[in-house]
Structure formats: C-alpha cells, structure tokens
C-alpha cells in the first residue's frame with residue numbers, strides 16, 4: 001500500500017499526463033470509484049489511475065495514441081458497485097459484464113471516440129471473446145492484468 005501511494009504521488013507530478021485525464025479525474029462520478037475496492041486494498045480509482053499512467057508511458061514510447069489509451073484506461077473500470085456483492089438486481093458474472101457497464105457509465109459523462117470505446121469494451125479480452133480492434137486496446141488488456149497482479153502481489157507477499 002505504501003509503495004502504491006508513493007507511485008501515485010509521483011504520477012501526480014507528471015503534469016503532461018495529468019493534463020490529459022484532468023477532466024476525468026475531477027469528475028464527481030469518476031471520483032466515486034474511490035469508494036469501491038478493486039483488488040485487495042486498492043480502490044477502483046487508484047487502480048485505473050495507475051493503469052492509465054502505464055498505458056500513457058507505453059503508448060508514448062511506441063508512438064501509439066497515448067491520449068485515447070490513457071483516457072480510456074482511466075475509465076475502464078467505472079462500474080461503480082461492489083463487485084463482491086450481488087446488489088440492486090445485478091445479473092451475470094462481473095468479469096464478463098463490467099466492461100459494458102463501465103462503457104455505458106463513461107459515455108454518459110464523456111464523449112468517447114471509437115478507439116476509447118473499443119479499449120473499454122474489450123479490456124477483459126481474452127476472458128471476453130471479442131477481439132480488440134486497436135493496438136491501444138491490447139495495450140490496456142496487458143497493462144490491466146499486470147497491475148492486477150502487482151496489486152495482488154503486494155497484498156500477498158508484503
């Protein structure tokens with residue numbers, strides 16, 4: 001947890017990155033992600049924030065669309081419920097359904113381009129079968145899984 005907080009503080013110092021997702025992280029609905037646990041002690045907001053930053057760094061390095069990837073990554077888990085509980089008539093398995101829920105929520109508050117929509121909707125690939133359409137979508141599927149393992153590793157082994 002200490003390491004994650006340190007990393008988050010460092011990321012806030014990268015003004016070029018923060019500028020790209022500023023309107024998203026200042027949105028009150030997006031801030032609600034802080035109230036929901038994602039993996040172990042990491043909340044959904046911090047998880048998306050770190051994933052978004054790694055997507056930004058990777059895409060920038062390899063000359064991909066880092067703006068769309070960073071913005072979509074910040075929104076990719078905007079499902080706004082406790083996935084450990086079956087509440088409010090929620091149906092289906094969270095792993096399969098939450099990309100669509102996150103996409104629907106994100107499109108209520110932001111104008112998403114086609115690439116951002118694909119990145120959010122396909123981020124659980126290959127758990128969900130539909131193939132990502134863009135390179136940036138694959139970037140998120142890999143970085144999301146990497147961060148999930150990292151968040152879990154620090155809980156289990158630290």
Ligand SMILES: [Fe+2]
Pocket residue numbers: 076077098099123124
């Ligand atoms: Fe997810």
Ligand SMILES: [Fe+2]
Pocket residue numbers: 047051076077144
């Ligand atoms: Fe995620």
